[in-house]
Amino acid sequence: MGxxxxxxxxxxxxxxxxxxYPMTVASQVAQLVMKVQQDVADLVNKGDETLDQLFPSKDEQPExxxxxxxLDDGDGDSMDAGAPHDGERLTEGRFALYSTGEPAGYEDEPAPTATTTATPGVVADLGYESLTLAQLRARxxxxxxxxxxxxxxxxxSTRARAPFQTLLANRITRATAK
Known part of the structure; x- marks a missing residue:
């Protein structure tokens, strides 16, 4: 009877x-996948430990x-010549995107006068002179x-910064192709 x-x-x-049932199966599959990942991570750690025992790593710092x-030692010579000093912004290479593209010492040069070139209204409207490459791209x-x-x-006619010229020329090409 029972x-x-x-x-x-x-x-x-x-x-x-x-x-x-489908939820139970999905949960069990997820648990199995996590267990396999943990086992693989354990094997990798054991392999690293074994390799460290066989081939001890050198604690030398590459030059x-x-x-x-x-950098805190105060000698000032530990930084590369190409690295920024005292918050100076990098204007070349991969850092050019976040810079205004002004070469070092550009601040000391006089601004272009109205006699050398007429300033278009869009320059003033955008605040173009102070835009970084990324800010210009967004606008x-x-x-x-x-x-x-x-x-x-x-x-x-003014600064002739290659990244800015390329960005503007490419945008003109895309806009006229539409």
Missing amino acids: AAATALEETRKLPQTIVM WATFDED LPQLKVPELEALLAYEE
């Missing part, structure tokens, strides 16, 4: 069990490596082709 009662109870629970702790979609051409002509 077996029949148990069979009846399990039969009544069957619809709920069937609904929950090209510079760490913040090394380009709202500009029309004549404004882009005016900016390019202005850039060529």
Whole structure:
């Protein structure tokens, strides 16, 4: 009699069990994947430990490596000549995107006068003189082709910064192709 009662109870629970079955399977699969990842990580750690025992690593610092702790010694010679000093912004290479592209000492040069070039209105409207390359890129979609051409002509007649010229020329090309 007890077996029949148990069979009846399990039969009544069957619809709920069937609904929950996919979730149970998904949970078990996720648990299995995590377990496999942990086992692989353990094997990698054991392999690293074994390799360290067989081939001990050298604690020498490469000559090209510079760490913040090394810069605090006050000698001033630990930084590379190409690295920024005292918060100076890098204007070449991968850092040019976040710079105004002004060469060192540009602040000391006089600003271009109105007699050398006429300043287009879009330059003043955008605050172009103080924009970084990334800021200019963000503002380009709202500009029309004549404004882009005016900016390019202005850039060529004043600072002639290659990244800015390339960005403007490429945007003009894309805008006129549409």
